[in-house]
Amino acid sequence: MRALQAHILPLTNVAFNKSGSSFITGSYDRTCKIWDTASGEELHTLEGHKNVVYAIAFNNPYGDRVATGSFDKTCKLWSAETGKCFYTFRGHTAEIVCLAFNPQSTLVATGSMDTTAKLWDVGSGEEVSTLAGHFAEIISLSFNTTGDRLVTGSFDHTAILWDVPSGRKVHVLTGHRGEISCVQFNWDCSLIATASLDKTCKVWDANNGQCLATLLGHNDEVLDVCFNYTGQLIATASADGTSRVFSAETFQSLCQLEGHNGEISKVCFNPQGSRVLTASVDKMARVWCVNTGVCLQVLEGHSDEIFSCAFNYEGDTIITGSKDNTCRIWH
Incomplete structure (x- = not known):
């Protein structure tokens, strides 16, 4: 480190x-x-x-x-x-x-x-x-992998899917009852996930804009959501101090990642899809096993909240960014 x-x-x-x-x-x-x-x-x-x-x-x-x-x-x-x-x-x-x-x-x-x-x-x-087209600030956006669609998530409780070449609105994704904190496409551009302060995530069909599922279980705001690289899994991060992994096919909760002592602001998968990384206000980041939900590593050392984290492409290096003015490299 x-x-x-x-x-x-x-x-x-x-x-x-x-x-x-x-x-x-x-x-x-x-x-x-x-x-x-x-x-x-x-x-x-x-x-x-x-x-x-x-x-x-x-x-x-x-x-x-x-x-x-x-x-x-x-x-x-x-x-x-x-x-x-x-x-x-x-x-x-x-x-x-x-x-x-x-x-x-x-x-x-x-x-x-x-x-x-x-x-x-x-x-x-x-x-x-x-x-x-939004009525409040845009807090998150994501391109699909072909680059012809962009999704934006807003504090107006909606996400909008845009056609990039024309700049036109394709679908408005409505249904959340709170501000949207994060939007993301899966790798084959068929699904969009939205995280919301209404304590839920929703998964949408990117082609017709229909809501396919609402991911329940968190008892506080959901602050981040991401797909793994192959698009079969969805991870969520919540102010309730837990992270969850869901199947992007059945939308069932596969495991709950418990151990942080404060809200989790960021979650991401390693490129291999076998690990989840979470960053928390408790000054720690954690690495979890996707299959078992077991915490494999606690990254300790920051003296203030961590609000950014990332895996490298090989999945063997992690960086964390903190309110303590430092970033740390973990091997």
Whole structure:
């Protein structure tokens, strides 16, 4: 384990490039930093935002670009190799809180507190379209693997499925009774999962927009949801301090991951689908066995809440980002 004194203020997010050779951290100190995973050395500091850098992403699988979304209402596109800023995307009228590259790395989608999402051209730096239709902030967004659909999740209790080429609304996913905290496609683009503060997750048919199932069991807000890489499993993270794994085929609960002493803000699978990683306000991250629900590892050392975590592509390295201003690399 290596602890990196990453920033002078708390971290907001961490993310690996596809190979796991480098990773990025965003922070309240208004910067994003690029790190070498093996050595722990800082490669670049991406400076220029005038407020918190909240949303960050590599353009995986390529990994030669980084996008940063900030409370200063702009998104910036950077070279991961030189740290140079290519473009500043201006147009949102409130904080940017989520972003993603399409799989082809030709577009960046940004979601904002101004209730809109915008699509930006990576090559030209121009705005391609504004996706308007939500009535409250957009908190999460996800492209499908072909890049022709984008789903946005909002505090207006709905998710909207958009056609990327035309910028048109395809389906409005209605049924949640609370703000949506997270939206995600499965790998073959057939399903969408939504997590909500109404204590449930819902699974939707991405083709017709119908709700297929409501995943029950949590007794507090669900803060994160994800599919494993093959799309057969769904993991949830809740403010009730537990995580659950569900079958994406039968929608039955397969196991409950119990052991944290506080809300779990992030959950993710390793690429192999055999492990689940959770990050909690209890200052710890945990690694769990998907099949048994047994906790295999407790990652201790942070001195404040952990609100970001990620596996590398091999599944043998984990990074965690904390309010204690550090990130840690676990091998």
